[in-house]
Amino acid sequence: QALGEREAMAAELYARARELQLANEQLRQAHARERKVAVTLQEAMLQSPALARHPNIAVRYLPAAKGLNVCGDWYDVMDLPGFGFAVGVGDVVGHGLEAAAVMGMLRSALSAAIRALREPGRAMDVLDLYTRAGEGALASTAVKAVIDTHRRHITYSSAGHPPPVLAHAD
Structure with a gap:
């Protein structure tokens, strides 16, 4: 019997x-x-289609972790009619599909806000309101800069993100 129980187990x-x-x-x-x-x-x-029209802008995306680490990091370059262009960088805390989805929503919201308002600080205020309505968006950082090529002037606003860096080729 013990053998049968062992076989059954x-x-x-x-x-x-x-x-x-x-x-x-x-x-x-x-x-x-x-x-x-x-x-x-x-x-x-x-993808930032306007990037191709700006040969003086270089983008290098390196995730912090080794290997393929899908996360909420993003950047954006967009032309603004009449006086220059805007650049943005941001990060949504987290990894995977949720972080990537929130990243897409925030990137799009900030892009729309800067097109409508033209002022980085006011655009960040709009983004702040937007993040309060979305799951997973509160622990995010972003910086948006508007470059006026006619006046050679840069205005930027940061929401917890390190400020942009202007680096010359040399």
């Missing part, structure tokens, strides 16, 4: 181990799908 343990292995594989596949969606979203949001 071994069979039960094997079945449970197999179920656990299958559940682990399903989780791995779900994580891989979420990562692919997040990477696709982040890469799409990091």
Whole structure:
């Protein structure tokens, strides 16, 4: 009888181990799908079409962690009719699909605000109101700068983010 109980227990343990292995594989596949969606979203949001029209602006995106680390970092360059362009950089705390989605919402909101208001400080005020309405957006930082190429003047506003750096080629 003891031998039969041991065989039954071994069979039960094997079945449970197999179920656990299958559940682990399903989780791995779900994580891989979420990562692919997040990477696709982040890469799409990091496209800045106006960047090609600004040969003096260089962008170098390096995630803080090694490997592919999808997160809420973003940048933006946009032309402003009549007097120059705007640049922005921001970071949403967190990783994965949620951080990438919040990043996309904040980047778009700040882009719209700066186009409408033309003043970085007022645009940040609008973004602050917007973040209060969104899940996961409160622990974010951003900086927006408007470069007036005619007057050779830069105005910027920062919401917890390090200030922009102007670096010359030399």
